[in-house]
Amino acid sequence: MYTLEEIDRILENCVKLQHISREPANLYEPLDYMMSIGGKRIRPKLCLLTYNLLSDDLNNAILFPAMALEIFHEFTLIHDDIMDRSDTRRGCPTVYRKWNENVAILSGDAMSILAYRYLSYAPEKVLPQALDLFSETAMQVCEGQQYDMDFEDLPFITREDYLEMIGLKTAVLVACSAKMGALIAGAPAEACEALYRFGYQLGIAFQITDDYLDTFGNEKVFGKKIGGDIVNNKKTWLLVESLRRADGDRKQQLENLMLLGEEARSEKVPAVRSLYIDLGVKEAAEAEILVYHRKAMEALSGAGFAPEQTRYLEQFAEALIHREK
C-alpha cells in the first residue's frame, strides 16, 4: 500500500502532466491556472486511497478518473466564484477576476467536459456505473449550489435545510470520490456503498470544519482573512445554530449585526464571533464535527477491510477535520 505522502506525490505528478498547452489560450490557460493555484486535492486523494485498499496498480484507469474528480471540483469553483462575485481564491485572483466573466463561464464549461473525458478512462466493465455515479453526483452538486443561492434570500434556515444543502453541495462529491476508487478496483457492491457513506459523513464533517475555520481559524495559517462568512451573512453551521439558539436580546443583537455590511467588517466580525462563543456555538460546532467524524469511522469499519488496510484512510480523515486551513 502507498503512504499518504506517496499518494500526494503521485497526484502532484498527475497535475503537472495534465498541463494543457492548446489553442485558444483564453480557453485553456484558466484551466492550468486553476490547477496550479493548488488545493488539498482531497477528492482525488480519497479516490486513490480507497482504490489502494484493493490494488497497488496505479495505472491510467484509476489516475485519470481520480483527476476527473479534481477537475470537476475546480470547474464548480470557477463557476461558483462568478455566481458569488468572489475576487480571490486560495489567496489568488479568481479566474473571473484575472480574466473576465465570459472566460470564466467558458473555461469552466471546458473543465466539466474534460472531467468526463478523464472519467472515460475507467475500465470498460465498470464504465457505466462510474458514469452513473459521477453524473448523479454532479447533478446533486448543482442542486446544492442552487439551494445555497436560494438560501441567501431567506432570513433563516433550519439545521435540516443546512445539512441537506451541504450534503448536496459538498458531501456527495467526497462520497463519490471514496466510492469511485473502490468501484474501479472492482470492490464488491456492499464495500462500495459503505465507502460512499464514509465519504459522505466525512464530507459533512469537512464542511462544518470549513465553516468553523472561517470564523475561528488562525488567520496566518488559514491563508485568508477570518470572518468572510460573517461579513456575507453566509448560512454556515455556526450562523444557523446561533439563530436557532439565540433569543431575546441576543437574537436582536445578532439580527442587528447581520444588517451591517462589508464596511463595518472590523466591528461586525469580532462581535458575531463573540456571540457565537457566548451562545456555546463554538463548542457545539467542535462537538458536531466529531459526531460526523465518528459516523464516518463507523461506516468505514463496516466496509469489510482490516484495520491495517484502512489506517491511511483514518489518518486522512483525522487530518481533514483537525486541519488549520
Place this chain on the structure above:
Amino acid sequence: MYTLEEIDRILENCVKLQHISREPANLYEPLDYMMSIGGKRIRPKLCLLTYNLLSDDLNNAILFPAMALEIFHEFTLIHDDIMDRSDTRRGCPTVYRKWNENVAILSGDAMSILAYRYLSYAPEKVLPQALDLFSETAMQVCEGQQYDMDFEDLPFITREDYLEMIGLKTAVLVACSAKMGALIAGAPAEACEALYRFGYQLGIAFQITDDYLDTFGNEKVFGKKIGGDIVNNKKTWLLVESLRRADGDRKQQLENLMLLGEEARSEKVPAVRSLYIDLGVKEAAEAEILVYHRKAMEALSGAGFAPEQTRYLEQFAEALIHREK
C-alpha cells in the same frame, strides 16, 4: 425506414417525456423552458436518420443519446446568451433575462451533465467510442465559441479563420450527430467517418445559411428582426467576404457603417445590406452554400448506402439550406 415526419413526431414525444419536475425549481425550470421554446431539433433528427440507415429499432439506446445532442446544444445556447448578453432567442426571453445570470450559469451546467447522463444510454459495446466522440466534439464547440468571442475584438478575419471558427462552433456538433446514430447502430468505421464528413460539410452550409438569412431572410417568416448580425458587426460569412472584396470607397463606406451602433440601426442595416449586394456577396454566399451542400452530398454518397436508403438524409439536407428561418 421512418419518414422525416415520423422522426419529427418521435422526437417531439421524447422532448415531452423528458420534462423534469424536480427540486430545486430554479435549477430545473430553465431546462424545461429551453426545451419548450422549440427549435428545429436538427441534431437529434440527424442522429436518428443515420441510425435508421441500419435499424428501425428506435429504443432508449438511441433515443436518449439523440436527446443528449439536443440537450448539449441547448446548454451551449444558454451560456452563449449570457456571454453575448442576448435578450431573446426564438422570439422568447433568454434564460439569462427571464431568470438571471446565476440561474443561467447553473442550469446550463446542469444541462451539460444531463447530456452526459442521456449519452450513457448508448449500448455498452460502443459507449467508450460514443463518449470519446461526444467529449471531443463538446470541447471543440467550446473552442469555437472562444474563437468567436476573440474575433469580436479583431478588425477583420480571413475566410480561413471564419471557416475554422464555424467548423468548431457549429459544424462538429452536426458531424457528431450524424456519426453518433451510425455508431450506435453498429455501422462499420468507414461509414461512420463518411457520415461525420457529411454532417460537417452540412454544418458549414447550415451556418452560412444562418448568416445569410439574418440579412436576406424574410422577416415575417424568420421570426426575428433582420439585420441583428449587421448591427453587432458580427463576423458572418457575408461581412468577412465583404471586407475581403471591398476596396477604395466601398471599403471606407463599410468601415464607416461598422462604426454605427444600435441606435443607427434603421440606417445601418439597409446600407450594409445594399453594400453586400453591390459587392456581389449575396450571390457569392448563395453559391458557397451550394458548394458545401455538394460536398456534403459527395460524402454521403461515399458512405456505402443505396440511394433509396439515403433519400431522407438528402431531403433533410436540402430543407436545411433552403429553409427560410
